[in-house]
Amino acid sequence: MEPEKKNMTNREIILGRIREALKSPEAVHEVPVDPPSSFKQWLPPVGDSLEEQMDLFRSNVEDLRADFKLCASLDEAIRCLQAMAVEYDWKKIGLHRGVLTETVARGLDLVKVMTDEGYVLADLESCDAALTGCDALIAQTGSVLVSSTTSGGRALSVLPPHHIVLARENQLVPNLTVALERAQEKYGDQYPSFLSLITGPSRTGDIERILVLGAHGPKRLTILLVR
């Protein structure tokens, strides 16, 4: 049987099994499902004001051994990035097009690998740092939501050893539910093929349960929030 037809048959086989299986009466009656708006009553609490959320985000990020810098202006962000380039001795940086990333990277005198039109893997692999935008910052967990649309593809934010995220104040959201709802509103049916919730630098505890940062993903994560 040709593969397509076989697969259709398999689909019917499995669905048939499921429908047959579900015919037997439920041992316990069904319990109603709570709407996502109720999750926030049970998950870690988040304050209502921007200041509270900012503080919570900052403290979560620091607990995760990532860096958070609040920049009063784009100029400050530019200077901040320049200082990092010197401190960490960057030679090459990966980034993608966009007002925020291109503006902030203006002051960098480095080799720049732009990912938007595609890239040579070896070039990206040898970058010292990656500069991306994001979809949201989440106060509740200290996470950054990125997508292939907002962070220059899939690999840029995970391959180079230092990931710098640029965000604006209005991108800070209280919790995961809001972040996911906003992503749904923003993208509608045309989702990017990749969305990722980044919570701290890469890590492993696989050796004797001892924490080691920078397993396969970036060892350093810096979040610059520009007012």
Added chain:
Amino acid sequence: MNISLIVPCFVDQFYPQAGLDAVKVLERLGMIVNFPTAQTCCGQPAFNSGYWNEARAVARHQMAVFRDAGAVVILSGSCGAMVKVFYPELFQGQPEEAEAKTLAAKTYEFSDFLVNKLGVLDVGAQFSARVTFHDGCHGLRELGLKDPPRQLLRHVRGLELVEMKEAETCCGFGGTFAVKFPMISTAMAEVKCKSAIETRASVIVSNDSSCLMQIRGLLDRQQYPIKTLHLAEVLART
């Protein structure tokens, strides 16, 4: 108040003092204690091994013995769980379902009865010792009885209650598990005993004699000097 006592089969044969002391405490609190002598066993060994028909047969007898009883007090978390949690499950959809639920509703484990039914924390006991409490799994998880035994012990004059790290960890008895998988059962007992000894308590107390049988068994074989007592035996001391 009239109460009927269920004394588990192994308490009856191996640890009768726990039963007698429970009676002492209950009478001290003004209860009139009945012990229907036709009682035998709750049927848990058959139930745990998967022989539910045989367990039902034994349960029917037990339910008949206590049909006309008022409040029923049972001296073990595991037998208590059998009556309160598993009898209704065993008889679900069967003619005896209502009767099983009735018995379940009027049955209390010993510490549950004292604290939650009578509202008593201080039974007038006196026992100078450093004591650590072992939570029998059924009493802890099926019946939700973490606090009552501890509240009772804290009101015993002279008693110092210390918590062991593995208080909630299973002692490894588990009924037939103890003889079907003795190596695992023994390892679990060793973890429990080690944790108890680390508290430097002189007595391990539990509200489940089957657990105490396991723990005592290991302590004796390894010749550790720490004692074991049922909760009722502590509360009876004045």
Added chain:
Amino acid sequence: MNPHAKQFNAAARSTTADLHHREWIQKALGGYYAKRDENKDRFQSWSSARTAAAAIKQEAITHLDRYLVEFADRLEARGAKVFWAPDAQEARDYIVRLAREKQVRSIIKSKSMTSEEIHLNDTLEREGFEVVESDLGEYIVQLRKEAPYHLVFPAMHLNRGQISDLFQDKLGSKPTNNPGDLTMIARNVMRRKFCEADMGISGANFAIAETGMISITENEGNARLTTSLPPIHVAIVGIEKVLPKLTDLALFLPMLSTAGAGQLLTCYNTFYGGPRQPGEPDGPREFHVVLLDNGRTRLLADAEQRNALRCIRCGACLNVCPVYKNVGGHSYGTTYQGPIGSVITPHLRGLRDWKHLSQASSLCGACTEACPVKIDLHHHLLRNRRNAVTSQTSVPEKLLYQGFAFVMRRPEFYRLAAGIARLLRPMQWLVQGTWLDPLRPWTKTRSFPAFAAKSFREQWNQRKKT
């Protein structure tokens, strides 16, 4: 006794006697307990979260056909290929065929218990493909040619010295005592593999029906690389992984991470909704999702036990199980270990061969207490025991319990039996500890109590007389 039960007993016997192993696992899990409790305490109500999670998962599995169709249709609309695999053989065949067709040589994998379940690696290697596990713990056990020790922490049983020796032996690296350096060695090896692999194979933690996405939870970043760099991405997904809505992840991701790893969220929780879309600069050109049944519908058909399909594979039940802690992950001889493994393996692989796992439990209930989706795991063990008895009776055991019931329904027989036992007890003292001793499984390591001089009822009756 069937060979699986024999193997389990032998493994359990040797591991429970290994005091070093006992201490090691205790220490490894101690850190997890502390972090887990810390993060559970951050929840305003962990117990309400559990109830909600259980309800959402129950909704998903009781309408599984609808959600799977929604999931598959949406994925296919975005250019992904969904293959429905009724069993392990079909899943393996599909992947092998695909790899051959695309002239794949090297395959990189991120952690997938489902791929372990279908023994995918063995098949791929036999067919001549190079397969490398990219998760550090999985890579380590792969090099050692052994099964993962734990659902979430595959190399939990090894110390740094053993890992250093392993790397020195297999990779020619310099010996080191530093976990950071050991991690770097693996990172460098893996980097090349990520960049050169022709195919990346992953599992999935959740399958979101509403948006047609899979969600992968990890800390290292290896799954992100496995699914981003190679031109083909294959994900093997058990059909029970379905969640109805994207926003359900707002509840499930923190619960999975807290219960499974003791973290509020792991480093990367990534959602994949298709191959590279037009305008995207990278990502696989082909995305294949293999939906695996392999016995799950059998479990679904069992109305009493179907809630075990709520399982989100967090590993929390393993982490609290006193049996698991003493026998270790390798004793089970199954893909899924610990309480959940003992519950579902009879459904996936047959009750006759695997009922012993349900018996190897004291039914303490710590697993049920820990489960984020409120599966009554230890009650399922009881049900498995009942099913084992009704489907395959052991005549001696049946007689024993019929005898038990006979005696216990008749108080006079109970007293008689107790009397006989008392008379025979001195004889037991004589044979105690020898092979003649009927209590030997107990008395080998523990002393057995003496009968009380007077039973409770005897003393009660005496009281009545006075």
